[in-house]
Amino acid sequence: MTITTADTTRQDDLDALRDVVAELERAQNAEDVDAFVALFREDAIWTTGGGRLLVGRDAIADFTRTVLPGAMRESTSSYVPVHVLFLRSDVAAVKVRQIVTGLDGSPSVDEAYEGSPMYVMTKEDGRWLLTANQNTVVVSD
Template sequence: MNATEPSRGTEIEAIKQVVAAIEQSQRDGLPDEFAALFRPDAIWTTDQGRRLTGREEIAAFTHQVLPGAMTDSCTTYEVVHVLFIRPDVAAVKVRQRYLTGDGQPIGNEGSPLYVMAKEDGQWRLTACQNTEVLDS
C-alpha cells in the first residue's frame, strides 16, 4: 500500500458506515435511502430466498415491505468480519438481530453476507444474501 491508499482500518470503518446506513434506513422506513446503497446491477437474496436483481427491483420490493415494518420493532446490524478479496472488493459478514421496541430479542438472528465493491470512492452493496440462523 502506498501513502495515498486508505488503510484497511479506514476501509473497514467506511464499510461499517454502509452497514449502519442499512440499519438506519430500515429503522426509519426509508426505502429509497436503502436502495441507494446498492450498485445499479446488484443482486440480493432475501432471508425468504427471493432473488432480486438490479437496484430498481430491489427498490420496488423494498417499497412494498419497508414502510411501517419497524413500528413495533427494530433490527440491529453488527459487522463481525470483513474479508478483502481485493482492495476494492470485500465480503462482509453481519450479525442481524431483531428486537422489540424495548430491546428484547424476537425470533432467530440473521446472518447476512454482503459482497461490497468500492466505486468512485464509495462502498456499494453488490451481491447480498440474507440467511436466518435457525435455533439448534
C-alpha cells in the same frame, strides 16, 4: 464489537464498510426506502431472508417499497459487521450479525431472531456499495 479481518492495514476501508452497514441499519429502522436503495450498486443482486432473488436496483427498490413501510412498527434491527475479507482492493465480503427485537429491546412479536447476512461490497468511485448480498435467518435448535 470488533471486526475481524486478516488485513489490519485497511482501517479507512473498514470504517467505510462499517458506515455502510450502519446506514443500512438506520435506513431500515427509519423505513427510509430511498436511503436503503441508495446503498446498492445499479446491477446489485439481493437475496431476501425468505430466499427471493432480486436483480438490479430497480427490483430491489420495488420490493423494498412493498415490504419496508410499516415493517418496523413493532421491532427494530441491529446490524453489526463481524468479519471482513478483502477479496481485492475494491471488493470486500462483509459478514454481518443481525438481531431483531421489540422496540423496547425485548423479544419481538415473533420472538427475537438473529440473521447472518453476507454482503459483498465493491468500491465505486471511492464509495463502498452493496453488490452481491444474501440474507440468512439463523435457525436455533
